[in-house]
Amino acid sequence: MITFLTDLFVATQGWLFDRLVQPVLFALGLASYVEMGFEGIEFVLIGILELAIAYSIMRPLEALWPAERWNGRKAVRVDVLYTLLNRLGIIPLAVFALLAPAFMALDGWLRFHDMIPRQLEDWLPGLDTHPLLSFVIYLLILDFAEYWRHRLSHTFRWWWALHGIHHSQRQMSFWTDSRNHLLDDLIAGVWFAGLSLLIGVPPGHFIGLLVTLRLVENLSHTNTRLSFGRLGDYLIVGPRYHRWHHALDLPPGKRYRHGCNFAILFPFWDAIFGTLHLEQQLPPTGIHEDSAEALAARDDFWLQQRLGLVLLWRALNARRRSGAL
């Protein structure tokens, strides 16, 4: 069965490449990008598979055991658009196109001057021949970094101006995971790819790491009462856990002034850094919009993009005036 599915995947990838990508690359004199184009098709196909898995598992959860019942799903549509742009590779491709030349130039300069960045395997040589262990360690490191990226996006006003778009959804569903301002996506891309390059994440692990994080994130945004139980909620981030991160009203306490439950995959980061909040109650989600422009942008992709930039500008101006972060 696995062999059949693998063959089917490879045949589909080859067919799409042969019909859509290869002729264009040759016609444009870009034969050098043939391998990249072929792997790009794989990235898109994996995105489609991810969507199929998410839809077939998480949509029934939302229908059968919803955390909250809605009158309609119109508000969800914009999140579907974000998800398609993300999973079908359009946003990742744009991020890659913007970042790759800069990273390549820096990497080239360093290595030309005999500065080869130390990688994890230089300290733990055994990892070279233990791909599974290596995968788990890289997952832990990246999840730790994601915790801090996420927490900082709530801490700095200018960053929150962008990240607030993600939190403005009051009908949070598994589609909401990808609802991010494009600039926020770009910053997240620099963060994730930069660290991956710095610590030397094996390119062969990269898609696996990304898919693992993305599927858990899809699940954690799902509108469902499902939780992993008292113990399980401490082991892996689930819908109940993450719902408190999106709560309309934050839990009381100074330590939650910027939010709670920032972890992406493993809740112990919140436990270690004092931002964990677990409660059986399922709170409503969203943020308190205080302006007409924010209300108007709630369900509109372009208005959200514009609003994010306007709020960013205001936050940076306010910072300049006060001289504070």
Added chain:
Amino acid sequence: MRLRLTALLALALLTPALHAETAIVLNSVDESVSFIDTRSYQETGRAPACKEPHHLMAMPDDSAVIVACAVSNELVFFDPHTGREQKRIKNISDPYQLGFSPDKTWFVANSLRLDRVDLYRASDFSLIARIPAEKTPSHMAFDKASQVVFITLQDSNEVLAIDLKTRQPAWKHPVGPTPAGIHMTPDDRYLLVGIMGADYVEVIDWRARRTIKRITTAKGAHNFLPRGDGRHVFVSNRTIKGSISLVDMQTLSLVESYDVPGGPDDMEIRADGKELWATARFARKVQVVNLEQKKISHSIRVGRSPHGVSFINHAPRQ
């Protein structure tokens, strides 16, 4: 006791023969090597290699198969008989394509991503010179006297000649779009360059620095492997439909072609000249071409993006 000794002796005699039938295949995206029993055409095992391995090559004396690890900056050596890892040499910066000069003085590593060619002393792999080589240095070939290494520059559509005495670039020669593989004819007169962005092999009289001919093969002309008879060379045409062409290096003409789907890339040929093995980059397979029947006899599943195949029982590299 005597029986046990006899059994041990028999095993010792038999083992190398068994192991001599192992093919090592490099899976670039899976970052692993596959081991294939060349008699049953079955993958018998897989081992982790390193970060983003591209290309493998046998040591000139066949004592090891070297895998170039672009991202982890190292070379990994595998025993060609058993497939066991022998050693790793670290701090070989971003090796992509490898080559030894015919006199075994030089070990050359191209860094495709970082626009650079590194010259190492072959005896101990110590770095001697680092030469900027824009853009995207890909494959390489040497002259017979080991005085010049020729590098295809994939994105600037040129062939770069580096003088190994002065360790300086000597000249560049413009060629067709996206040159990839490069091969020196046995008479040391012509360079054959696979023009991947088109459908031909460009023939360069390298002493005169002049293109003298184009041999049309098929779209995606990519890599070379000599048949071992001192006269013919195989050219892989790396597209999804894919084919491998046989070129006569004396008449500089196409002899015949075989359909090899899946993006044929690197090749290896049996010592008896009856079978040609090719990694199919886009099909996760190794395609075995029966050269007598002129068609594929076996397709062997391996890992993602297979990018190199080697076995010890191969035809001479000429």
